[in-house]
């Protein structure tokens with residue numbers, strides 16, 4: 001899914017040859033480099049998979065004319081939410097603030113999604129929502145989360161086939177850490193995943209490092 005953009009000297013040289021003389025067969029590229037066709041095969045495979053070159057049967061290799069930056073951008077535009085989403089952690093709207101804090105620690109997440117008895121999304125709870133509710137003197141085990149959560153219809157959400165880049169922009173725009181990945185049913189929105197800034201960071205690292 002992600003292409004490397006670090007090319008070695010020989011791959012750079014092949015690119016130059018194809019740029020100047022393409023379309024050109026593997027045989028002819030090998031001749032120009034005084035190498036065998038077999039030696040070149042892995043390099044040609046890499047350059048083709050990475051999108052720098054295209055190969056046509058009986059015609060040979062030709063240069064696609066795309067820069068590393070263009071290829072990187074194209075790859076970025078292909079990453080979908082489904083490629084990086086995590087498992088969501090949901091709690092029922094009737095649980096107490098105390099229980100929600102315990103769940104947040106036990107599940108090691110920073111955002112909880114709140115669902116009703118039909119497992120339909122009704123709210124979102126962040127760390128700060130829970131901290132804010134803990135500042136007062138009320139007994140946390142008797143305060144239900146549905147009075148402190150951010151509720152529908154004010155929830156920012158996404159779907160599995162949304163582009164990760166668009167969702168990352170939304171996280172920044174809305175100044176939130178996470179959003180639920182939802183699927184619409186007759187009942188409402190069902191939570192099927194979670195996208196956080198960590199997922200976006202993982203995609204970023206993979207894009208820069210994956211070979």
Ligand code: ADP
Nearest residue numbers: 124126127128150154155156175176177178179
């Ligand atoms: P924190 O407040 O712990 O830093 P966030 O920045 O994610 O975490 O949350 C800020 C506020 O936005 C909180 O009140 C939270 O309920 C709300 N919030 C978090 N995620 C969403 C979302 N996906 N849609 C709407 N509101 C959200």
